[in-house]
Amino acid sequence: MMRKALLLAVCSAALAVSGCSKDGGSNGSDANVTNTEYPEQVFWGDTHLHTDNSIDAFGFGTRLDAEAALRFAKGEEVTASKGAKAKLSRPLDFLVIADHSDAVGATKALYEAPRIALLGNDFLLRWYDMMHESDEGSLAVTAELIDGAAAGTLPEGLFDPEESADRIKSLWTEHGETLDEYNEPGKFTAFHGFEYTPMPGGDNLHRVVMFRDGGDKTSTMLPFASFDAGDPEQLWAYMAAYEKSTGGKVLAIPHNSNVSNGRMFAMNKLDGSPIDEAYIKTRALREPIVEVTQIKGDSESHPFLSPNDEFANYGDAGWDKCNLSCGKDMPPESYGGSYVREALKRGLEFTQKMGANPFKFGMIGSTDSHTSLATADENNFFGKHSGNEFNNKDRALAPQNLGTRKGRFGWNYLSSGYAAVWATSNTREAIFDAMMRREVYATTGPRMQVRFFGGFDFAEGDTGDLVKTGYSKGVPMGGDLTGGDGKAPTFLISALMDPESGNLDRIQVVKGWVDAGGKSQEKIYNVSWSSPDSRKVGADGKLAAVGNTVDLAKGTWENNIGAPELVTWWQDPDFDAKQNAFYYVRVLEIPTPTWPVYDALKFGLTLPDDVIKIQQERAYSSPIWYTPAATTS
Amino acid sequence: MKLLKEPLVHFLGGALLVFGFFWATGTNRDPADYEITIGETDVERLKAGWAQNFRRAPTQDELDSLIDQEVKEEIYYREALRLGLDRNDPLIRRRLFTKMRFLDNQEGSEENPSDTILQKWLDDHPGKYALSSLYDLEQIYLGQSPGDSISETLDDLNQGTMEPDAIGQPISLPAQLRQTGAFEITRQFGEKFAAELSNIEIGQWQGPIQSGFGQHLVKITSKTPGKPPALDDVRQAVTNDWRAAQTASLEEAAFDKYSSQYEIKVTGRE
Numbered sequence: 001m002m003r004k005a006l007l008l009a010v011c012s013a014a015l016a017v018s019g020c021s022k023d024g025g026s027n028g029s030d031a032n033v034t035n036t037e038y039p040e041q042v043f044w045g046d047t048h049l050h051t052d053n054s055i056d057a058f059g060f061g062t063r064l065d066a067e068a069a070l071r072f073a074k075g076e077e078v079t080a081s082k083g084a085k086a087k088l089s090r091p092l093d094f095l096v097i098a099d100h101s102d103a104v105g106a107t108k109a110l111y112e113a114p115r116i117a118l119l120g121n122d123f124l125l126r127w128y129d130m131m132h133e134s135d136e137g138s139l140a141v142t143a144e145l146i147d148g149a150a151a152g153t154l155p156e157g158l159f160d161p162e163e164s165a166d167r168i169k170s171l172w173t174e175h176g177e178t179l180d181e182y183n184e185p186g187k188f189t190a191f192h193g194f195e196y197t198p199m200p201g202g203d204n205l206h207r208v209v210m211f212r213d214g215g216d217k218t219s220t221m222l223p224f225a226s227f228d229a230g231d232p233e234q235l236w237a238y239m240a241a242y243e244k245s246t247g248g249k250v251l252a253i254p255h256n257s258n259v260s261n262g263r264m265f266a267m268n269k270l271d272g273s274p275i276d277e278a279y280i281k282t283r284a285l286r287e288p289i290v291e292v293t294q295i296k297g298d299s300e301s302h303p304f305l306s307p308n309d310e311f312a313n314y315g316d317a318g319w320d321k322c323n324l325s326c327g328k329d330m331p332p333e334s335y336g337g338s339y340v341r342e343a344l345k346r347g348l349e350f351t352q353k354m355g356a357n358p359f360k361f362g363m364i365g366s367t368d369s370h371t372s373l374a375t376a377d378e379n380n381f382f383g384k385h386s387g388n389e390f391n392n393k394d395r396a397l398a399p400q401n402l403g404t405r406k407g408r409f410g411w412n413y414l415s416s417g418y419a420a421v422w423a424t425s426n427t428r429e430a431i432f433d434a435m436m437r438r439e440v441y442a443t444t445g446p447r448m449q450v451r452f453f454g455g456f457d458f459a460e461g462d463t464g465d466l467v468k469t470g471y472s473k474g475v476p477m478g479g480d481l482t483g484g485d486g487k488a489p490t491f492l493i494s495a496l497m498d499p500e501s502g503n504l505d506r507i508q509v510v511k512g513w514v515d516a517g518g519k520s521q522e523k524i525y526n527v528s529w530s531s532p533d534s535r536k537v538g539a540d541g542k543l544a545a546v547g548n549t550v551d552l553a554k555g556t557w558e559n560n561i562g563a564p565e566l567v568t569w570w571q572d573p574d575f576d577a578k579q580n581a582f583y584y585v586r587v588l589e590i591p592t593p594t595w596p597v598y599d600a601l602k603f604g605l606t607l608p609d610d611v612i613k614i615q616q617e618r619a620y621s622s623p624i625w626y627t628p629a630a631t632t633s
Numbered sequence: 634m635k636l637l638k639e640p641l642v643h644f645l646g647g648a649l650l651v652f653g654f655f656w657a658t659g660t661n662r663d664p665a666d667y668e669i670t671i672g673e674t675d676v677e678r679l680k681a682g683w684a685q686n687f688r689r690a691p692t693q694d695e696l697d698s699l700i701d702q703e704v705k706e707e708i709y710y711r712e713a714l715r716l717g718l719d720r721n722d723p724l725i726r727r728r729l730f731t732k733m734r735f736l737d738n739q740e741g742s743e744e745n746p747s748d749t750i751l752q753k754w755l756d757d758h759p760g761k762y763a764l765s766s767l768y769d770l771e772q773i774y775l776g777q778s779p780g781d782s783i784s785e786t787l788d789d790l791n792q793g794t795m796e797p798d799a800i801g802q803p804i805s806l807p808a809q810l811r812q813t814g815a816f817e818i819t820r821q822f823g824e825k826f827a828a829e830l831s832n833i834e835i836g837q838w839q840g841p842i843q844s845g846f847g848q849h850l851v852k853i854t855s856k857t858p859g860k861p862p863a864l865d866d867v868r869q870a871v872t873n874d875w876r877a878a879q880t881a882s883l884e885e886a887a888f889d890k891y892s893s894q895y896e897i898k899v900t901g902r903e
Contacts, residue, residue: 071877090819122682132728181873449805466805496805499823499845503777564777564846565804 030427033186038471039422039439042449043431045094046073046374047253047419048195048208048291048366053099053171057370058107059142060385061135064372066097066175070182070190073374081386086373089380089500090447092418093426094189096366097179098208101194101223102149105171106164107131107141123155139387147325149199168222176215183214185427194223196252198230202325203261205232205270206254208291208366209239212432213248220246231270233279236286251435255291255368257343258299258316259324262334265343265359280350280358289435292340292442292620293365293417295384300363300586300620301341304332309524310542311588315444317612318412326407344623345512345520348580351627352514362438362478362622363584365417365445376445379555381415381595388413393603396596396611411596411611416444420619422476438478438622441585446501446617451494452477452585454624458490460569466492477585478622483629488575493527494567495587495619502589503562505530505546505616509570513581524586527570530563548591550614555593555601562590577628584623588616669707671700679703746875752864754875761874762867765814767857768830772810775840776802777847783840787850790838797850804846812857822846 050057051069063081064072072078075091099105110124111131127144130137148154176192183190193210211218224238232252239250257264269275292300298315306312322329336342340363347359367374370385381390388395388410395410420441423434434440441450451466455474462469470476470492481489497504506529512522526543529535535544549558572583591614600607607613679699683691691699719725746754755762773790775783789795797808806821819827826844833839833853840850864871 067873067877071873090824133724134727181869184869494805497846499826501845559777567803567805 030185030425030429033425033427033430035424035427035430037424038467039424039434039476040467041423041426042447043093043189043421043423043426044090044447045092045096045189045419045421045431046366046369046376047096047191047193047210047364048098048255048294048368049073049095049372049374050099050195050368050370051097051372052108053105053175054195054370055100055103055105055107056142056146057099057372057385058111059131059138059145060370060387061138062371062386066178066372067182069097069372069374070095070178072372074182074188078373080371080373080382080389082389082391084382084390086375086382086390088375089377091188092374094191094421094431095374096191096193096208096210097175098193098195098210099223100197101209101225102197102227103164103225104168104194104223107145109167135387147327149197151202151325151327165222172222173215173219176219180215183428186425189426189428189431191428191432192218196224196226196232196235198226198232199324200230200263200270201261202323202327203263204256204259204324205230205263206256207232207235207287208253208255209235209250210253210432211242211248211250212428213246213250214428217242217246217248233269233282236282239286240282249432249436251289251432252287253289253291253364253366254287255294255366256296256299256324257290257338257340258297258319259322259330260338261323261328261330262337264337265340265346266337267346275350275358277354277356280354280356283358284356284360287361288438289362289364289440289622290340290343291366291368291419292363293414293444294368295413295416296368297412297414298416298444299338299340302335302339305335305339305342306522306524308541311586311616311618314615314618315414315416318408321407341510341512341522344582344584345514345522348512348514348582349518349520351580352518357625360625362435362440363442363620364419364421364435364440365442365620366419367417376416376418378415378445378593378595379598381598384413393599393605396599396605396607409611411594411607414444415595418443418445418447420447420450439476441477441619441621443619444617446498446589446619448498448501448504448587448589448619449494449496450477450585450587450619450621451492452621452624453492454479454481454489454583454626455491456481456484456487456489458492458569462492463494463567463569466494466567475624477624479624481624481626484577484626486577488572489583489624489626490569490571491527491583491624492569493585494565495528495585496565497563497589502557502592502617503530503559503564504566505562505588505590506543507566507568508586508588510584510586511572511574511581513576513579515579523574525570528566528568530561530566530590546588546590548614550591550593552593552597552613555597557590557592559590580628581626582623583626585619585621587619587621589618591616669704671703675703676700746872748864751868751871751875754878755861755864755867755871758874759861762862762871763859764862765816766831766859767812767814768810768818768853769812769855770810770830770851770853771797771808772806772842772852773797773801773808773838773840773850774804774806774846775800775848775850779841779848783850787838787840790850790852802847806846814859822849 049069051066052058052062052064061081064078068078072086072088073092073095075088077085077087080086110128127141130141179190179192191210193208196207196209198205221242224235235252239252242248242250254264269279293315297319301309301312302316302320303312320330343359347357351357367376369375369382371382371389373382375382383389383395398410400408400410420443421431421434422439423430451470453470453474453476457473475481493507495504495507507527509525509527510522512520514520526537529543530546537543547561549561594613594615596607596611597613599605680690680696683699713719786800815827823845826842829842833851835853835856838850838852841848842851
């Protein structure tokens with residue numbers, strides 16, 4: 001309370017001189033952009049990018065700031081921290097710079113401080129000297145920082161938010177001004193945001209927090225630090241306070257549930273007490289979407305949870321053995337709270353039991369790059385952090401674990417992913433609102449266009465004018481179906497390939513439901529695929545594989561298998577009107593090479609057998625939920 | 634802010650910094666000087682360092698040995714400087730490099746650029762801000778491996794004896810675009826396709842044109858050439874770009890200021 005009052009005082013004092021009352025951006029406002037009647041375009045973005053203001057990113061060697069990050073996302077060429085020229089093959093439409101709120105800007109400030117200011121603080125002085133001595137020293141400091149934060153062994157008062165409030169206040173305000181300068185409604189959207197980074201015992205509970213508003217509102221509060229509070233419920237309280245005091249809007253995006261040791265989607269609150277109605281309501285309101293795929297692995301599914309899904313293991317290698325800090329092993333029994341499909345199923349169980357669903361979220365991908373460079377293309381991958389940029393030949397095979405040196409290697413990191421948003425314009429308001437209604441999907445990098453509509457009255461012929469019919473007779477991805485008089489829901493689904501990536505293998509519908517015994521189940525339906533004349537579903541229910549054209553010696557593939565577009569109508573053949581259910585779409589590309597293959601060709605490396613060299617990139621849509629008429633969701 | 638650009642101010646500021654350093658450390662480290670004074674501030678600093686590690690004040694014995702250590706360190710430090718051991722040490726070199734660069738980066742362009750400056754920037758970089766040509770066009774998607782009778786098809790289309798619907802493969806790409814710029818076309822059809830458009834004659838069905846989806850026949854019905862925008866339409870983008878370039882050139886200038894005084898010879902380099 002004290003701090004907030006102080007901040008408001010600072011802001012009103014500063015108002016007289018400059019900044020605080022500036023409107024949402026000097027590039028005009030969202031109001032000047034015409035919105036389409038319904039979402040005609042999909043907008044591509046990264047909601048999770050770190051710059052030199054993140055304590056670990058700077059420690060890892062990133063020297064590019066927010067401005068460079070914005071310029072890169074808009075399609076400009078920049079020089080990466082380690083010297084390589086970097087440019088996206090296509091610009092992004094929006095960007096959320098999500099620097100860690102904990103001690104934001106602190107390593108940069110420490111590094112740039114005159115050494116004399118640190119004499120007398122041996123702890124910081126040691127880090128200062130290590131950072132200045134060498135890149136390795138800087139990496140070691142960062143590792144100590146992350147390990148120390150996970151283990152709770154950092155000295156008390158280090159990076160104390162109260163003490164550094166002034167520094168953070170001016171950093172946050174200035175950062176907001178840069179964002180507003182780069183926000184161009186209708187062309188490019190720069191969101192305000194930060195990452196909230198609690199990791200009790202090294203279990204990842206991180207959330208990206210993003211605002212719908214400009215600096216006029218966001219600068220009235222500081223980014224919420226997890227040193228203050230490691231419980232997401234306190235973050236939600238902060239979000240509510242922000243909305244109340246500014247009239248603005250803010251949402252949170254959980255990510256890396258795969259290294260949460262089962263705690264991201266646990267059946268209890270963080271303190272172990274049972275989830276109650278208030279918790280469900282708050283969580284569903286504050287966290288409408290999750291980031292399901294990114295550099296540190298893919299959290300959609302795991303073979304342990306989905307033994308019948310032959311594609312469930314994508315992006316799991318290296319990430320399913322130990323938690324974020326790798327200080328704790330994660331037993332398979334914990335996976336239920338770590339993977340998103342299982343969380344969606346748990347959500348149905350809550351709906352059944354309590355009439356409401358805490359895990360009713362849509363899905364996006366994002367990078368979590370710590371390089372200021374939002375890259376997700378396999379042949380243009382700039383790595384997790386600046387120690388592993390494009391020109392580091394050892395990055396694919398080197399062990400990557402911070403401190404512990406076990407478990408994870410460079411090649412376990414994915415060149416993934418992006419967020420796709422069906423919005424009525426490229427503005428903060430339209431994109432944010434689309435996220436709130438979950439009309440979004442995730443991809444592992446390629447920009448395939450995925451449409452997914454559910455309703456009770458779609459006919460097979462409705463695929464002809466799929467989008468208009470979809471909106472007029474049904475709901476888009478992220479929506480709700482209820483009632484239906486016992487009719488099985490029907491779906492209109494289309495996927496158009498990324499013209500700069502691989503053809504499409506298949507569209508699948510993933511269904512989850514709760515059976516009569518109150519237990520959740522899942523089933524995967526292949527609903528549309530390339531070459532249907534020659535590819536059949538076998539007795540085991542599996543569709544024949546699409547084939548493989550990857551030439552590892554050249555790093556190429558051929559689009560002579562697969563299809564440029566798949567379009568279909570589908571009706572649930574196993575529908576039971578009494579059962580809560582969700583349906584989401586998974587689209588698979590044909591096999592293509594992974595980034596280590598391109599590295600191997602560039603640097604003349606020999607990749608060991610266990611390195612994954614061929615993958616099927618994919619998209620995950622947000623679900624459509626079915627709820628029997630009697631209950632509410 | 635002008636004042637900040639005065640070299641004299643820099644000089645005085647620098648001198649103040651050096652003076653400040655000696656004053657604050659209180660060690661009066663002059664290599665030419667054989668006098669060592671451990672004053673009250675030094676003692677306080679040593680005590681504070683001890684307390685930081687051991688959570689208590691040092692005893693008198695401990696303090697004495699800290700002081701002896703400090704004196705010893707200072708003597709070795711000065712002797713090392715006399716022997717020139719600070720030279721060619723990569724760690725010292727690196728630290729001085731980052732210190733120096735940090736000092737230089739403190740100078741920045743503070744002023745808001747005038748319209749004249751921005752207009753000049755706009756004029757100097759016409760391609761970057763030019764509004765793209767706007768196309769009206771029709772396209773027929775032929776699929777990824779069309780037959781080889783394309784020239785006949787083109788003839789039939791151009792003579793009006795064949796309707797586009799008769800040969801188009803289904804795909805959810807627009808068959809017609811109206812007043813659409815290169816950026817939007819690239820977005821929908823990919824870079825290859827958009828690049829080809831500038832080579833196509835207007836008014837006739839042409840092709841095949843390759844996109845990432847496969848092959849297309851294209852008929853451009855009208856093309857409105859792009860034009861340079863008014864400053865007001867692109868003011869923020871121009872300001873951002875100008876500022877970014879300004880920062881880069883200031884960094885370069887700061888380096889040039891020193892490097893111009895050096896004669897640099899590299900074996901094998903002209």
